[in-house]
Amino acid sequence: MNISKPAMVLFALLFTALTFAQDVELTKKDSIVQSYWLVTLGTNIVDDSGDEFGELFDLSEGWNMVPYPSRVSVGRYFKNGLGLEAIGSYNRYKEGKIIDNQVNIEDIDYWGLDFRVSYDLNMILGHTGFFDPYIGIGAGYTDANNQGRGTYNAVLGFRTWFSDHWGLDLSTTGKWAMDTENATNHIQHALGVAYRFNVEKGLSRKGEEKLALLQELEKEQQRVQDSIADAEEAKRLAERLQREKEAAELAAAEKAKREAEEARRDAIRNKINNLGNVYFKLNSSYLTSNDKELLDQLVAIMEDESNLTIKITAHTDSRGTKKYNQWLSERRAERTVAYVISKGISEDRISHEAFGETQLVNECEDGVRCTEEQHAKNRRSEFVILKL
Template sequence: MKTSKPLVVALVFLSTSILFAQDVGLTKKDSIVQSFWMITLGTNIVDDSGDEFGDLLDLSDGWNMVPFPSRISVGRYFENGLGVEAIGTYNRYKEGKIVDNVPNPEEVDYLGLDFRVSYDLNMILGETGFFDPYIGIGAGYTDANNQGRGTYNAVVGFRTWFSDHWGLDFNSSGKWTMNTENSSNHIQHALGVAYRFEVEKGLSRKGEEKLALLQEMEKEQQRIQDSITAQQKADEEARLLAERLKREQEAAELASAEKAKKEAEDAKRESLQTKINDLGNVYFKLNSSYLTSRDKELLDELVSIMESEPKLVIQVNAHTDSRGTDKYNQWLSERRAQRTVEYVLAKGISKERISQEAFGEKRLVNECDDNVLCPETKHAKNRRSAFTIMD
């Protein structure tokens, strides 16, 4: 059967869509870090010259730093862009540096403990790759120039990441004293190595757009696939219909002969089944699988029928009454079926012409189950091997 033109067009479009979807598939670049814990270790620079906001880069006179790691922070950052961070810093005001608008007469320790809340500006700007700017506010306590003071803080900074875990953190904080009479405002710059852990990632905006596009393409591909499947089904149904009509035509020509043959076979089968049914069943004593002399006489008659009908195949169905456990009764019925079949085989019937099936107490012929008290005569009717003609 020739392929329809709409089906060919749909197949071409589907193949093109699959290739395009492979080109725009999600990659590692489409994922971003959304939440994490972070530790930074680095150095800090303090400008407490008194004119720090007017001359930000007064390195020679205003900047103070020590030649070893002097800043550590621990923070938790969340999917909504917010982060909380605790920061500890140490520094020394150098002799001769400008502190609070006057030359510093001797070296003085600087200690700071700050807490802040920050916000990731990428939540507003969109994902900027390795560049991760942020702003924040907070408060803390600073002991500087032999003066303790609480401070209100504001920070601006950025981080640049080399991997999902390692990066650098750059920031500058303005610190405004809570005690305006005895202490001054100052600026603190910081540079540190950042390590983040317990990182949870998600899709970037570009990734989400790709995912939405892929989902739409998947729906379209599914629609096309459904259309192709429907067309193929229609073609297959047409082919099957033609074959069915041909078979029906051939069958009609043979119908009369087959019907007559079947009726003759059914009549013979019914006659043989009636003849076997008239023999009766093999009945066993309680808890026994042994054949009595009467049982053997019955089976001899069955063998005689099978010898006269070489194509006759019999199945022995063995049963028990309801007394005893299900497991025991199943085993007992198997023994009864086996002994019945063995007797018939011993009379010269081939094993291909007789089979067995054991049902335990599953097929009682009366109401005598585990919940009904019955006399022995009724239980005896269930302890049987019956015979069925097989096709």
């Protein structure tokens, strides 16, 4: 199959686009979890030493925790990055720890119930793989050091995911008492196992960029394919029009040739018809000088037209017997043909036929009185074209 140069260029563009598309295919890494329900179970550490924002890592004197699961949360996270979460926690202030700038003299229970709104920072940073940082604000109620208080909360944390469902949740929450006269502020750290369900996945920002690029590539591939199809269709149309043009030209040439041939034949017929007939005298088969001049013109035409074949038909008038007139017409035909052959025309190009008095050109039959001029019109040899 012959392929035009434009089609080859389009094929090359299509191959390049397909090759590039393979390099930017979407992978599992391009998908992210966008919305889900979340449950966490873990432990919490409370720093209520009174200088919790000054000595964040005062483990020995300031941190309180219990050796068993002490924190549970349930939350719903949405595609826009926002999440709502309810958190319940239990702890125990240990004897000997610093609580509100004083040494705690006995173990005291800690209870907390908090609600918060968080925001996934990956919505700003872009998808960072397993690392999922977030910030949040909220409010709650805490019973700590035998003092109940409402709190304003702020949280900073991150989750790290091992699969679409399981991960770890690590956070630090600052809790500011609503009534600062009777209660102090404190920090609560949390670490737990996170499980998410009813997961809805979508593309990351990078994945969306890839998808947009792939869609653009697909459009370009379709455009190239359409261009190839249009080019091939244009080529087929051009070829069909060329064939139709050639056929029309051939038909016109054939028509012109036929018309020219027909005109040539008409011209030859006119030449033959314009010669007239050879006319004989009464009871004579001999050619006069005028007859020979006429036959010489016939010979000239036959020399010019090598494919021309003639038949001589000879006739008589009605006077005399039919038998005699038949014989006489044969003699007239033979003498006419013999003269033409004597001028170099081949015998196979001229023949003759005698009709006697059977083909009169007027009403001068037996018993009809006619003038000599009328009878003379019947004493003739005619030229009939057999082949051109």
